[in-house]
Amino acid sequence: MSMATSGGAPVDRVNYLNKEYGVGSWLFTTDHKRIALLYLLSITFFFFIGGFFALLIRLELLTPASDLVQADTYNKLFTMHGMVMVFFFLIPSIPAVLGNFLIPLMIGAKDLAFPRVNLLSWYIYITGGIIMLHCMLTGGVDTGWTFYTPFSTAFTNTKIVEAGIAIFIVGFSSILTGLNFIVTIHRMRAPGMTWSRLPLFIWAHYATSIIQILGTPVVAITIVLVAAERTLHLGIFDPKLGGDPLLFQHLFWFYSHPAVYIMILPSMGVVTEIIACFSRKRIFGYSFVAFSSIAIAVFGFLVWAHHMFVAGISVYAALIFSLLSYAVAVPSAVKVFNWTATLYKGSIHYDAPMLYAFGFLGLFTIGGLTGLFLAALGIDVHVTDTYFVVAHFHYIMVGGAVMGYLGGMHFWWPKISGRLYPEGWARLAALIVFIGFNLTFFPQFLLGYMGMPRRYADYSHMPEFQILNVFSTAGATVLGIGYLLPMIYFLWSMRYGKPASDNPWNAAGLEWKTTSPPPTFNFVEEPVVTWEAYNYAELDAPQQDKNKQEVPVAR
């Protein structure tokens, strides 16, 4: 699809970007679009910090001996890689950037329901982020991002309480964002924007928000208990004080398993929008895709102990959690089949966002299917806590969530910035990311089945693991380049990119019916929705007068 540029220079119109200048106009903004950009800057910062840790981890594992860094440093690297990536990048990534930017636009609202709460959530995020940075710069943590007790409460001498405070605080930004989205989606929809006309991106964010507000408080409580045991020696988790270390794991995974769905559901929403647009089709089985998001959010809360099959829980508990884990796999499979079916008899374009969506489909499928291996009790005993798990969750959380995030950033970049990104470079980057990703993480499945445990700084006793680690490190280098490229050309395009028209993809959805970039209150006049979601048939009808596509206006 060629990206149309409109005549004149729409960037010169008054919009949310050029309405005001100055630091204050950004730091005190309540405009959801500006807050989305504040989030974009902050999470990109943390993404590259987390990525830098990942690079050091991979370099260390290039050789079996612990030679680049000592074991202590290595343990801190994978801990902080996990904490930064999970809590400061993946969880806020799509919701806080694309969700924040797009939800009001997609439902025809002027802003989120609570604009000041939205700004507050960013400040909370930044407060947590600064504490995390301080923690990392003054010594860091070596517990693993899962900070299992009693290691975290009684044995480590690193800054676990400070890291806990950072995560505790940043959790509130996640809760506030979720709360804001739920209220907005319920209360702020434009006339005619019924639930069945909502873009599936909105359904995905609605499901995500439910998890955020129900799950996050549990990890907050868990952190408080860990801090209480560590500082006040209250016996909660440490058996020496009369506690139960498995209780910690139950509480931790009660949040941290659903948290995986906080990361993947929004990405599924993005991919749904992209596939519909670049196949020029209404999504196949709209209501099944919508309700599968809700089903994932609900069932996602019932499977946490599948992280604990060998932890010492009873065989009967293990049996139930294995069964439920297979139940949650069904709605994910339903989504994949519906996306595939949407391509059937479509009119498919290969622009960069679609390439990312294809990448997502492939990587999420592999990530999901390897989840079936881990949910099978007999196999989990062998592969849990090995590189098999590491590969599996990176396929979901990087292959799935980050591919979707990048696809979404490309798809909506013209709307966000008012500029077009360079398409050729973007396709190249998508290809590099896909190849680099598979080269990095596929060998780790093999390593895992061979038995290489995760979190090993040194594998000199088992040199047979080296060859696959070399592949993985090589892949990580390629992947790193793939991630740097978009950052460079997005920055470049902000100044030199061609001005974008209001709807360069000729896409369905209210966000494309306002200007690029949108004005501060999104729509000049409140839109009234009279069409179903994904009305690509009408958009592509050749004879139709384009003027009929204009937004009907209320009043």
Place this chain on the structure above:
Amino acid sequence: MLDNFPLWPDRASTMAGNVDALYIFLLIVSGLMTLLIFVAVVYFAARYRYRRGVPAVQIEGSIPLELTWSIIPLFVFMAIFLWGAVVFFRGRTPPRDSTEVYVVAKQWMWKLEHAEGQREINELHVPVGRDVKLIMTSQDVIHSFYVPAFRMKQDVLPGRYTMAWFRATKPGTYHLFCAEYCGTQHSGMVGSIVVMDPAQYEAWMSGGSTGPLAATGEKIFSQLGCATCHRTDTQGRGPNLQGVFGKPVQLEDGRTVTADENYVRECILDPGAKRVKGFQPIMPTFQGLVSEEQVNALVAYVKSLSNSSAAGANSNAAVALPAAPDKATAKGNQVQ
């Protein structure tokens, strides 16, 4: 066939074949599913690529199709679940009369003690073809006992016992890993399992033992004065421990528990928690007074008091025998 396949772990236990079979089945199922989706996506993407003047055909959806691709995967998933559960149950249920090895994990070392008394560090010698049950605990943080060649892994927790078992099938030396992150030298907490032919194993066993673990336990039992209350008759202030192990025990609070390794351990370290019905809470805790190894020896001793198999039957017979003449005498007296 798989034994010489590169990138495939050794198979040296009865579990390995079961796990591999399920794994291969899953590789085939997920391979087919991946292929199905991959072929469909590539075919559709090529066949229905954008052509000027050929619009997309709008399709609302199809309930029969949605049901098909929900229900068929569900059945496939249930089959995998059942198979996985069966393999798991087999791996979690130690056969009766296994050889027992007590494992104490600590940062960053494995301490192993055979029931026969041999002690080892970071190395475990076992014979081919015998069931070995591991009774494991940790002195500090959570560790995990992982032998890839046996497809066996079990977390090792402080404050309680966790169990695992295996039967080795192939002589050789195999990796033992700690699989649960446990601090700085986590990756140094590795060792090996040496699987030997039975004859070699007997030779190895004959050297360096300090006597059976139960005998060590008996010594500790008398040193700590346990025998003053836990007498072998019904007159003791504590329960008689003869024949107790493995049996249900009535507690003061009305519950009934099975006297397994964890219960005996808890009674030594936290005697008030599950007090036997009819006894006063007078036993002091031995938390901090005995090492993990000594607790293991005590558990092994208590266990030896009720070996239900051959030895137990003999001792019962031995107890019963002197009684018989008494009865006979009594009867005789009556007759007389």
